[in-house]
Amino acid sequence: DQQVKQNSPSLSVQEGRISILNCDYTNSMFDYFLWYKKYPAEGPTFLISISSIKDKNEDGRFTVFLNKSAKHLSLHIVPSQPGDSAVYFCAASESNYQLIWGAGTKLIIKP
Amino acid sequence: DGGITQSPKYLFRKEGQNVTLSCEQNLNHDAMYWYRQDPGQGLRLIYYSQIVNDFQKGDIAEGYSVSREKKESFPLTVTSAQKNPTAFYLCASSIRQITDTQYFGPGTRLTVL
Numbered sequence: 499d500q501q502v503k504q505n506s507p508s509l510s511v512q513e514g515r516i517s518i519l520n521c522d523y524t525n526s527m528f529d530y531f532l533w534y535k536k537y538p539a540e541g542p543t544f545l546i547s548i549s550s551i552k553d554k555n556e557d558g559r560f561t562v563f564l565n566k567s568a569k570h571l572s573l574h575i576v577p578s579q580p581g582d583s584a585v586y587f588c589a590a591s592e593s594n595y596q597l598i599w600g601a602g603t604k605l606i607i608k609p
Numbered sequence: 610d611g612g613i614t615q616s617p618k619y620l621f622r623k624e625g626q627n628v629t630l631s632c633e634q635n636l637n638h639d640a641m642y643w644y645r646q647d648p649g650q651g652l653r654l655i656y657y658s659q660i661v662n663d664f665q666k667g668d669i670a671e672g673y674s675v676s677r678e679k680k681e682s683f684p685l686t687v688t689s690a691q692k693n694p695t696a697f698y699l700c701a702s703s704i705r706q707i708t709d710t711q712y713f714g715p716g717t718r719l720t721v722l
Binding site for chain 1: 613644649651653654657699701707710711712713714715716
């Protein structure tokens with residue numbers, strides 16, 4: 499029973515365009531959400547987070563949107579750059595309990 | 610140069626043998642974590658520790674054991690009781706809480722033959 503789902507295993511986007519990565523969750527008690535990025539042969543690195551009291555958080559080229567009614571989270575990368583090619587994981591937590599992770603989406607930025 | 614080190618990068622063991630994966634951090638973080646990643650799945654928490662000499666089971670602790678005798682070190686032992694030990698293992702640390710930014714090591718790929 500996956501509480502956090504990333505339904506697209508991979509996504510291919512042209513350099514300079516917007517990349518949109520999606521994440522759905524089932525537990526309405528989740529109150530904190532994070533995105534991590536992973537390059538091959540490295541551990542994941544933190545990208546951006548959002549609390550359930552917000553619906554948007556922005557950090558440079560990265561924006562995370564939270565739609566609580568739809569239980570949906572998305573990460574927007576604008577503009578996409580070659581260095582953004584990586585696997586992106588979303589994760590969620592309820593009341594500071596353990597993180598529940600999605601399976602990841604592999605983003606490929608085409609030149 | 611602060612960070613988390615995991616060794617070795619690749620590990621091969623025969624079925625029925627216990628094996629210990631190393632994780633060391635010099636970030637002065639209180640909390641440390643062990644995750645397992647399998648193809649097509651998200652990271653799953655095996656064990657975590659928020660303070661020296663204390664640790665809690667995660668979702669998939671069966672067949673694993675840990676110790677936290679020093680703040681810097683959180684070794685994971687994969688025992689022969691773990692039914693499907695072949696996987697990619699990631700160690701992480703954070704300042705204090707599980708939702709603080711977690712810093713990950715490069716991982717250890719364990720293959721049981």
